[in-house]
Amino acid sequence: MNTTTxxxxxxxxxxxxxxxxxxxxKECRYVxxxxxxRDIFPETFYEKLLDKTPKDEISHDFRPxxxxxxxxxxxVLRVKSNQVDKDMxxxxxxxxxxxxxxxKGVAGVFKVNREPFRCLKSDGNEIHADMNHPxxxxxxxxxxxxxxxxxxxxxxxxxxxxxxxxxHNGPGMQVRCNGRPTDFFSDDSFARGDESNDGGFYTHPxxxxxxxxxxxxxxxxxxxxxxxxxxxxxDLMSSWKSHLPAELELDSLTGLGMNRIELEANPRLTxxxxxxxxxxxxxxxxxxxxxxxxxxxxxxxxxxxxxxxADVARVLKPGGLFVVSFSNRWFPPKAIRIWxxxxxxxxxxxxxxxxxxxxxxxxxxxWSMRGKPRPYxxxxxxxxxxxxxxxxxxxxxxxG
Numbered sequence: 264m265n266t267t268t269x270x271x272x273x274x275x276x277x278x279x280x281x282x283x284x285x286x287x288x289k290e291c292r293y294v295x296x297x298x299x300x301r302d303i304f305p306e307t308f309y310e311k312l313l314d315k316t317p318k319d320e321i322s323h324d325f326r327p328x329x330x331x332x333x334x335x336x337x338x339v340l341r342v343k344s345n346q347v348d349k350d351m352x353x354x355x356x357x358x359x360x361x362x363x364x365x366x367k368g369v370a371g372v373f374k375v376n377r378e379p380f381r382c383l384k385s386d387g388n389e390i391h392a393d394m395n396h397p398x399x400x401x402x403x404x405x406x407x408x409x410x411x412x413x414x415x416x417x418x419x420x421x422x423x424x425x426x427x428x429x430x431h432n433g434p435g436m437q438v439r440c441n442g443r444p445t446d447f448f449s450d451d452s453f454a455r456g457d458e459s460n461d462g463g464f465y466t467h468p469x470x471x472x473x474x475x476x477x478x479x480x481x482x483x484x485x486x487x488x489x490x491x492x493x494x495x496x497x498d499l500m501s502s503w504k505s506h507l508p509a510e511l512e513l514d515s516l517t518g519l520g521m522n523r524i525e526l527e528a529n530p531r532l533t534x535x536x537x538x539x540x541x542x543x544x545x546x547x548x549x550x551x552x553x554x555x556x557x558x559x560x561x562x563x564x565x566x567x568x569x570x571x572x573a574d575v576a577r578v579l580k581p582g583g584l585f586v587v588s589f590s591n592r593w594f595p596p597k598a599i600r601i602w603x604x605x606x607x608x609x610x611x612x613x614x615x616x617x618x619x620x621x622x623x624x625x626x627x628x629x630w631s632m633r634g635k636p637r638p639y640x641x642x643x644x645x646x647x648x649x650x651x652x653x654x655x656x657x658x659x660x661x662x663g
Contacts, residue, residue, distance in 0.1 A: 265412045267315045271299045274410035275312075279430050281401045283438040285615065286627035286659070290434040293634040294424070298415065303425040305329070308405065315409045322406040330403050330427055331396040338394040342366055344387060348374070353604075355385040358445030360436050360606055366392060378432060379606060381440060397435025437611035437629050444620075447601055447613050453566045457596035461541050461564075464597060465521035468528075472504070473560050474590055477635045477651035482588055483508045485630065485656060486557070489586055494554035497578065500540065500561035503528040517553075519546070544570035548578045555584040563593050563602040563610075568617045576623035579661040585624065586658040587614050607653065614657040624659035631655045 267273055275297050279290045304312065311321040327333045347355065348365045355361060360379040363372045369392075384391035405426070439445055457464065472479065487508040490496060494513055498505045501518030503525040518532040519540075526535030538547060544567040556575050565571055575585050591607055605613060611629045618624045635651035637644050 267313055267412055269299050270414055272413045272415045273297045276408045276410060277429055278406045279434060280404040284442055285438060288629045290430060291632040292429045295636055301423050317409050320406060320408045325403045327400045331398050334395055334400040340392045342390045342392050344389060354450055355382045355390050356446035356449055357382060358440045360609055433608040436606060436608040437615060445612055447616060452601035454600045455597055461539055468522050468524040473592060474652045476638050478654050479506055481632050481654045482506050487511050490555050497553045497556045499556055499558040505529060505531045506559055507531055540571055541566045544574060546574045546578050550577055551580045552578050553583060554580055558587045560589050562587050562589055562614055563598045569620050572617045572621040573623060576621060576661050581661055583661045584658060588656045590652045590654060611655050611657055618659050623662055625662045627659040629657050
């Protein structure tokens, strides 16, 4: 039987789980060629990876400071406002993340540095820039599922990966700082490049996939885990696919969307409703009608998200589930301004803020998957897009 050894090259799906004051979080990262001879892991974790077969799973808990450096107050820097690169045209706001390269005259920081810092204060005179890792000070549980195993024939150098590299530059950025809401909404955040009526933009059907097939499989698998069979489900901002697993049998699936042809082409829908949420954020459904509501790769187009999220809670049954998923692809003219300015992990923070501001949801979870291989037959394969589209999800349940 093929087992992992110190000479193995392995496909591994890593999961990094952690908690915050608003809920639970998990970041999944698939790595196709983990080199057990060259790559760096904490010794106790490395030993658990050896002598494993495909589908085996291991887990390990890391205390603060063991996987990423612990909180270091000396890494909160006071930077004068005239040290901010104005050419980057970014307004610093509380709780937001920005590239370190926008700071001038800071030791060890260069203009090309895209690693993020968090703004803890910005008063026009100075900025308090937190350089700590976003997961500093947190317990982190890591699991790893063995996918494939090969034995390397030779070692000819190459890049070296460390476990902590997999949660660098992103994970942890989706939560509030010190319990205070992140300032996402001070700068005309919901403005769009094309402010014309959405009905005209969506007149023509777009019967195309908005994610590659691997990302769709990931999303479908998560929906299958989250949504109970025999549920009444609302597919918000629906199109010609709902990305639900074929084996998931529902009581009903109502699609609310902007194009009749797209809705009629969706084989899963039991009902299609033409409706523009940006024109009227009040949903045309009775109170407590649905067990679950989905919003798939569309939340970035909402210009009244607080009203929409509040009304989603109205049409959900008590304890009902609202799941929002997205990636890093969208229609630029209709996406809101703040969406395009944010780091991908901050977008989970933005959606989380929608849930929190509504004050009608409990048990918030965030989840991400990156690094899966893009299918060979995908039209973008080989065009510097060897990896599948990332999948980000935020979900919560309606409070009692």
